[in-house]
Amino acid sequence: MTATVADAPAAPAPSTVIPPKKFGPSIALGVIALLSLVIFGIGTPSGASTTFVVARGTDFVHLPAYTAPSRLAAVLLSLVGLGLAGWAAYRANQHRKVGIWLPVVYGMAIMGALLTWAGAGRDATSIQITGLLTSSLFLAVPLVFGALAGTLCERSGIINIAIEGQLLAGAFLAALVASMVGNAYVGLIAAPVAGALVGLLLAIFATKYWVNQIVVGVVLNMLVVGLTSFFFSTVMTENGDLNQALGMAKLPIPLLSSIPILGPVLFNQNLLVYILYVTVAVLQVMLFKSRWGLRVRAVGEHPKAADTVGINVNRTRVRNTVLGGAIAGLGGAFFTVASGLAFGKEMTSGKGYIALAAMILGRWSPRGALAAALLFGFADALRAQLGAIGSPIPSQFLAMFPYIATIFAVAGLVGHARPPAAEGIPYKK
Amino acid sequence: MKLELRGITKRFGDFTANDRIDLLVEPGTVHALLGENGAGKSTLMNVLFGLYDADEGEVLLDDAPVAFAGPGDAMAAGIGMVHQHFMLVHPFTVAENVMLGHEDVRGPAKLLDLDAARAKVREISDRFNFNVDPDAVVEDLPVGAQQRVEIIKALSRDASILILDEPTAVLTPQETDELLGIVKDLSDAGTSVVLITHKLREVQAVADTITVIRRGKVVGSAEPTASQEELASLMVGRAVSMRVDKAPAQPGETMLTVEGLTVVDEAEVVQLDGVSFEVKAGEILAIAGVQGNGQTELAEALIGVVTADAGQAVLDGDVITGKSIKEVLHSGIGFVPEDRTEDGIVATMTIANNLILDVHDKQPYAKGLALQPKVIADEARKHVEQFDVRATSIEQTAGSLSGGNQQKVVLARELSRPLKLLIASNPTRGLDVGSIEFVHKRIVAERDAGAAVIIVSAELDEVVALADRIAVMYHGRIVGIVPPETDRDTLGLMMAGAHQEEVA
Numbered sequence: 001m002t003a004t005v006a007d008a009p010a011a012p013a014p015s016t017v018i019p020p021k022k023f024g025p026s027i028a029l030g031v032i033a034l035l036s037l038v039i040f041g042i043g044t045p046s047g048a049s050t051t052f053v054v055a056r057g058t059d060f061v062h063l064p065a066y067t068a069p070s071r072l073a074a075v076l077l078s079l080v081g082l083g084l085a086g087w088a089a090y091r092a093n094q095h096r097k098v099g100i101w102l103p104v105v106y107g108m109a110i111m112g113a114l115l116t117w118a119g120a121g122r123d124a125t126s127i128q129i130t131g132l133l134t135s136s137l138f139l140a141v142p143l144v145f146g147a148l149a150g151t152l153c154e155r156s157g158i159i160n161i162a163i164e165g166q167l168l169a170g171a172f173l174a175a176l177v178a179s180m181v182g183n184a185y186v187g188l189i190a191a192p193v194a195g196a197l198v199g200l201l202l203a204i205f206a207t208k209y210w211v212n213q214i215v216v217g218v219v220l221n222m223l224v225v226g227l228t229s230f231f232f233s234t235v236m237t238e239n240g241d242l243n244q245a246l247g248m249a250k251l252p253i254p255l256l257s258s259i260p261i262l263g264p265v266l267f268n269q270n271l272l273v274y275i276l277y278v279t280v281a282v283l284q285v286m287l288f289k290s291r292w293g294l295r296v297r298a299v300g301e302h303p304k305a306a307d308t309v310g311i312n313v314n315r316t317r318v319r320n321t322v323l324g325g326a327i328a329g330l331g332g333a334f335f336t337v338a339s340g341l342a343f344g345k346e347m348t349s350g351k352g353y354i355a356l357a358a359m360i361l362g363r364w365s366p367r368g369a370l371a372a373a374l375l376f377g378f379a380d381a382l383r384a385q386l387g388a389i390g391s392p393i394p395s396q397f398l399a400m401f402p403y404i405a406t407i408f409a410v411a412g413l414v415g416h417a418r419p420p421a422a423e424g425i426p427y428k429k
Numbered sequence: 430m431k432l433e434l435r436g437i438t439k440r441f442g443d444f445t446a447n448d449r450i451d452l453l454v455e456p457g458t459v460h461a462l463l464g465e466n467g468a469g470k471s472t473l474m475n476v477l478f479g480l481y482d483a484d485e486g487e488v489l490l491d492d493a494p495v496a497f498a499g500p501g502d503a504m505a506a507g508i509g510m511v512h513q514h515f516m517l518v519h520p521f522t523v524a525e526n527v528m529l530g531h532e533d534v535r536g537p538a539k540l541l542d543l544d545a546a547r548a549k550v551r552e553i554s555d556r557f558n559f560n561v562d563p564d565a566v567v568e569d570l571p572v573g574a575q576q577r578v579e580i581i582k583a584l585s586r587d588a589s590i591l592i593l594d595e596p597t598a599v600l601t602p603q604e605t606d607e608l609l610g611i612v613k614d615l616s617d618a619g620t621s622v623v624l625i626t627h628k629l630r631e632v633q634a635v636a637d638t639i640t641v642i643r644r645g646k647v648v649g650s651a652e653p654t655a656s657q658e659e660l661a662s663l664m665v666g667r668a669v670s671m672r673v674d675k676a677p678a679q680p681g682e683t684m685l686t687v688e689g690l691t692v693v694d695e696a697e698v699v700q701l702d703g704v705s706f707e708v709k710a711g712e713i714l715a716i717a718g719v720q721g722n723g724q725t726e727l728a729e730a731l732i733g734v735v736t737a738d739a740g741q742a743v744l745d746g747d748v749i750t751g752k753s754i755k756e757v758l759h760s761g762i763g764f765v766p767e768d769r770t771e772d773g774i775v776a777t778m779t780i781a782n783n784l785i786l787d788v789h790d791k792q793p794y795a796k797g798l799a800l801q802p803k804v805i806a807d808e809a810r811k812h813v814e815q816f817d818v819r820a821t822s823i824e825q826t827a828g829s830l831s832g833g834n835q836q837k838v839v840l841a842r843e844l845s846r847p848l849k850l851l852i853a854s855n856p857t858r859g860l861d862v863g864s865i866e867f868v869h870k871r872i873v874a875e876r877d878a879g880a881a882v883i884i885v886s887a888e889l890d891e892v893v894a895l896a897d898r899i900a901v902m903y904h905g906r907i908v909g910i911v912p913p914e915t916d917r918d919t920l921g922l923m924m925a926g927a928h929q930e931e932v933a
Contacts, residue, residue, distance in 0.1 A: 095697065289540045291532040298518045298529050305516035308480070309530025309582075310501020421519070429480070 026089035029106060033081035036110050040117035041075035050119040051126035054261055070120035077113040081106050100368040103361065104375045111382050118386050118393065132378075132385050133265040137273065140370075140377025141338070142167055142348070144276055145331020146355025147362060147369035148283060149195070152324035153202075154364060155287065156317045157300040157422040161217025162202050163328050164352025165224035169194035170332020172228040175243055175343035176236075178336070184246040187337035188272065188330065195329015196322050198224060203321035207314040210426035221352070229345045236343065247340025248272070272330075272338040279327065283366040296320060300420035303427040313427045328352070364419065430491055430507055430589040430621060431456050432477075437486035439469075439476055446472040448645045449486070454590065454638075459612055459622045461636035461653075463629075463664055466859040467832070469645040470625045471513065474592050478510045479503040501530070509583025513595040515575050519568035524550050526567055527582050553581045557614055572719070573604040580611065584620075591615060592623045597631060601719050602889065602921030609635050627664070629657045665862045673866075675873045678897040681710035684881035685731075685850050689740035690750070692726045692905075700726040702905035703740065708850070708881040713872070715884045715896030715913075719924055723905035724885040725767055728854045731883075732764045733757045745849050758787055761849035763875075765839055765856050767885070769832070773839040776828025780820055781809035783827045784842050812841040817867065833864030840871055851875050854885040869895060889920060 050070045084106040091098050119127045146163040153160035160166075173194035178187030198220055205216040236243035248270040257267040287293040296316060298306040303313040335347050354376055361375075362368025383398040434452040438445065446469045454460045464470045475481045477488060479497030487494050490506055497503045503510075517526050528546035535542040550563035559577040567575060576596060583591055593612070597605040612622050612635050626632060632639055632653065639651045641663045649663055662668050685708045692701035701723045708714045716724050729735045731742055733754040741750045749757050758764070766772035774783050785794050785805055793804045809823040816837045820830060827838055836856065843851070853872060857865040872895065876882045886892050892899055896913045901923040908923050 285538075285540070291534055291539070291541060294521075294525060294529060294532060294541060298521070301520060302516070302518045305518050305526075306529070308478075308500045308510070308512065308516045310499060310504060311530055312499075418520075 023089060023092055026085050026092055029088055030082060030085035032110060033078055033085050033106075036081060036113045037075060037078035040113040041071060041078045044071040044074050044117050044120045046071050048120040050116050052129050053126045053131075054129045065126060068116075070116055074113045074116040074120075077109045077116065080109040081113070084109070100362055100371045104371045107375045108378055111379060115382060115385065119389055127385065127389065130261060130264055132381050133261070134268075135381040135384065136374060136378040137265060138269070138377070139380040140373040141273060141276055142331040142334040142351050143355045143358050143373035143376055144280065144370050145334070146328050146352050147358040147373055148279060148366055149199075149324035149328035149331070150356050150359035151287075151362070151364050151366060151369055152283070152296075152327065153199075153321050154359070154420055154423050155300045156296045156320035157303060157313075157420060157425065157427070158203065158206050158317050158321045159213040159217065159424045160199075160202065160321065160324055160328075161214050161356070162198055162220040162224075162325075162352075163355050164348055164350065165217075165221040166195035166198045166325050166328035167332040167335070167348045167352050167355075168221075168228055168346070169198050169224045170329030171335035171347060172231070172332075172343050173329075174333040175246075175336035176231075178246050179242050179244040182244075182246075184248045184337040184340075185271070187246070188275075188333050191331075191333035191337075192326035192329040195332060196326040198329070199322045199325020200318075202325070203318040206321070206426065207317050210428065213424050225346055228343070232343060232345055243342045245340055245342040246337055248338055270338055272334060275330070280366045280370050287366065297420070300422055303422050303425075307427075307429075317427070328355075331355075360419075431489075432508075432590050432621060432623075433489040433492070434473070434477065435487050435489065437473060437476055437488075438484050439472055439481060440484050446645050447476065447483075450642070450645075450647050452640055452647070454621050454623055456589075456621055457616055457619045458637040459616050459624060459635050461632040461639045462623060462625045462642060463627065463632055463639055463660065464642035465627055465664055465861060467861075468627075468642045468664075470642055471594055472645075473642070474510065474594055474623070474625060477503070478508060478592065504530075504586050504588070507587060507589040508592065509586060509588025509590070510592040511576065511579040511583060511594065511596060513598060515572075515579055517567045517575055517578060520566065522564050522566055523561055523570075523578050523581075524563040526578060527563075527585050531586060549585050550581055553584050557611060559611075572599045572721070573601075573607070576600070576608065577611075580615075588620065590621045590623065592625065594625045595627070596624070597626065597628060598887070599720050601924045602917060603925055605631065629660045629664075632660065633657070661862075673869045673873065673894040675895075676877070678712045678876065680712040680897070681879065683707050684710045684745055685883075686743045687731070687740070688743075690727070690730055690737050690742060691739035692723075692730050692735055693738045694726075694735075700905050701730060701737075704902075704905070704907055705740075706900055706907060706910065708883060710849070710879050710881050711876055712897040713876050713882040713884060713895055714910075715886060715892040715899050716902055717886065717889060717892045717899050717920060717924060718902035720887050722902045722924075724887075724902055725854065726905070727902070728764070728767070728852050728883070728885050731757075731852060732762060758846070761847060763843035763846060763848045763851040763880075765836075765843055765851075765853035767854035767858070769835050769839055770828070774827040774835055777826055779824050780813065780818065780827050780830070780838055781805050781823040783838055784809050784812050784845075787842060787846070812838075812845065816841040816871075833860045833867075836860060836864065836868060840868065844871065844875060848875065848880045850881045850883070852883045852885075855887060856884065857886075857888075857891060889917060892920075893917075 048070045049067050050073060051065055051067045053065045084102055088098050088102060115127060146167055149163055149166060150160050170191035174187030174191040177190035178184050202216055202220055205211045206213045250268055250270050253267040257263045287296065295306065295311050299311060299313050299316045307313050332348065335341065336343050355373070358369055358372035358376055361372035362370070386393065386398055432454040434450060437447050437450045439447040450473055462470050472481065476483045479499045479502055489495065495506055497506070518529065524543055524546040527550050528541070533542040533545040534540060547563040550561060553559070554561045559581065561574060561577055561581065567578060570578070596608055600608060609631060612624065616622050624631070624636060636653045639653060640647060641649050641651060643664060643666055651660060651663060688705050690701055690704045691699070694700050704727060706714070716727065718724050726735060730737045731749070733752060737750045741748055743749070744760060744762065747760055749760060770776060775786070785808070788794055789800065794801055806823060813820060813823055818834050818837045818841065820834065827835060830838065851872070856868050856872065860868065872882060872884065884892070884895055893913055898910055899913055899915065899920065900907050900910045901920060902908070903924060903926040908926060908928050
């Protein structure tokens with residue numbers, strides 16, 4: 001057959017249309033880095049210097065305090081940020097994504113510039129690098145556990161907004177049980193139980209009654225706030241023995257903890273932090289390399305496909321949500337027994353929501369969750385440090401910083417991340 | 430393996446989807462299950478596969494009764510199913526999809542043995558010449574290859590009965606021929622195949638036995654030598670004309686000019702790539718192509734539901750790209766969307782209200798802030814009568830109507846404005862034959878009244894029957910515009926991306 005048609009157009013030319021490139025995120029990163037260069041770099045008096053202390057007197061290896069010209073340090077750190085913005089633009093030009101390391105290093109560089117600027121010319125005070133990093137890691141602990149919980153749930157298709165409540169429940173039960181037994185470590189066993197119970201409620205409502213998961217999550221958060229506040233102001237207040245400030249000792253690991261700078265940061269922590277390392281590593285491998293992980297991810301992406309090969313979708317979801325709740329609950333122990341504090345009303349103060357942001361920024365992987373949580377932990381630690389050296393920035397503004405970072409993170413500043421396709425959708429046969 | 434279904438009955442509420450169905454599939458044969466959309470074929474197979482529980486009846490494998498609690502049991506018993514909507518996890522690789530549910534593990538940590546899965550995929554792929562790469566990510570594969578992955582999935586579980594549910598809906602004619610070849614090879618190798626379809630051509634090509642289902646009941650069986658007319662009348666229950674009666678087109682002035690229309694979606698995929706064409710008043714341009722090659726985006730870009738990233742469309746001298754949907758509609762375009770239950774009607778609203786969705790804020794249907802229920806009801810009664818909508822009352826919700834009657838409501842609304850251009854996306858999908866005839870007649874009438882008409886259809890039969898010219902789309906571009914007499918092979922090659930000079 002010869003297709004001879006009068007008005008048939010010539011064969012179209014090969015495709016010349018290229019999808020639009022998304023430079024918005026890299027431009028935003030670049031603008032912030034430029035601002036940092038102008039304000040923190042050029043804005044620092046040229047003669048001033050900032051003193052960084054990289055080791056403490058008790059450390060095995062003694063490193064001298066290092067005094068750097070403030071302006072140079074702030075300029076260099078800003079330039080690192082600018083370079084990373086350029087790298088992000090280069091990758092966007094190639095339609096490729098950047099790794100999670102980029103926003104983390106970028107954020108730390110810009111915050112470092114801020115810190116240098118704030119510490120400039122204050123001869124009386126110095127900036128404790130080791131202390132800053134140690135508290136970054138420590139403050140990141142509940143965020144990592146929370147983000148891992150979110151990852152586990154969402155990978156199986158359940159949206160877990162109740163992380164906040166799971167953290168709070170974990171913190172409460174850890175304090176209560178540890179106080180009753182008189183041993184902080186018992187709190188680490190009690191905390192996951194509390195989180196798992198909240199997770200179980202979420203799972204039941206989501207898989208059995210098909211209630212909107214976000215609504216259930218928010219309601220569960222309210223429920224936990226109500227319950228813990230009630231027991232706090234009745235039982236715990238009447239009987240102080242039930243809410244003691246018990247602490248866990250730091251367990252320095254021989255040799256490893258003697259490594260300069262990173263040794264004390266990573267290997268002179270308490271048991272909960274070591275559990276954290278193991279949990280992240282195990283979940284990373286299990287989620288992406290094991291039979292269990294393959295099935296979980298299949299359930300979260302295409303539950304019907306999983307069902308047709310004999311995988312029980314709702315059972316998988318319930319198990320994952322309960323496991324996720326347990327992990328968030330364990331993270332809740334951070335607030336009480338792992339910090340050596342007694343339980344206080346609503347003491348998790350929104351950390352569960354930040355953990356959700358860390359989960360998104362970490363693109364639903366345990367490794368990414370760790371990196372993102374460290375960034376938020378660093379922002380939190382920085383606030384404390386700036387407060388300590390008497391920074392000119394109002395502390396209210398500094399307190400906002402992690403949340404601003406969160407908004408940027410959730411808005412997909414670092415490239416659009418794709419959530420599991422079936423999350424939030426009940427599986428009905 | 431011999432498969433027998435005895436007296437299978439499945440009800441959904443008051444609706445009986447399967448009414449005492451008997452079916453016998455002999456080993457190593459191809460058994461076609463023929464029926465219109467909604468006849469109950471898929472329900473029956475979902476019962477067999479353990480996705481639904483039957484209310485009555487039993488399933489026998491090699492004369493032994495079996496009961497499946499879920500798909501896992503069915504697969505363990507040797508039944509594999511390729512669903513109409515593929516059951517593949519998109520971000521996974523082929524090997525991961527094939528191993529899912531029966532994974533091999535290795536090492537002390539019992540981690541996934543991907544090498545074993547790859548080897549299995551390669552072995553089956555080589556045996557049947559599938560040409561599937563085990564490490565390809567499924568979402569990057571064309572639909573034909575995805576379907577072969579589904580078959581590999583079933584075969585890797587040693588399926589001796591393979592159910593194919595409407596397997597050709599998403600394939601080009603050439604891919605369809607390839608698939609039918611595969612079906613033959615499988616049955617020669619001893620696998621029993623149940624082919625669920627409403628396409629007579631396929632049935633005649635490969636089936637050894639044919640069972641016809643209508644309204645949930647077995648209405649007869651036929652030999653593959655039966656003519657298309659015989660099969661069609663058995664399937665529909667009355668004699669059907671396979672043609673659309675229409676006079677030759679009387680094309681007038683150019684009504685719509687589309688130049689370089691381009692749409693890029695959120696995932697940065699180019700869905701519509703510099704499409705240009707013209708439609709004259711009084712002619713039907715049919716857009717043919719395999720689903721997902723930009724036809725939906727073309728229709729939606731013209732109406733303004735998706736924003737064009739480049740190019741423009743000019744309707745009778747007015748540029749319509751960039752205008753609001755309301756302006757576009759009132760400049761004389763009627764739009765019958767692809768998914769009528771999602772986009773065509775508001776299911777929970779009454780028929781009367783659905784009929785005035787586009788003019789609810791205009792005189793005489795509204796006065797100030799208030800609707801005028803009496804005017805609306807009178808108008809609705811008129812439309813319902815004109816378009817033969819079978820409803821008990823105009824106050825009935827649109828969602829409670831059958832598919833054909835819902836489509837009539839959509840048509841009544843869209844055709845009630847004076848139209849310069851009618852765009853209809855798959856206007857007869859899922860309709861019974863009677864409704865299809867009605868819809869086709871109305872569309873031709875609109876053409877004869879002087880409107881330009883664009884029909885988007887995945888059914889080549891419908892395209893050929895309605896079109897005055899056929900534009901074939903592939904990967905977001907028009908590969909050629911040809912007359913309706915063009916033979917199916919040529920159209921098929923064009924649907925697979927060949928330009929018309931190449932196939933000429």
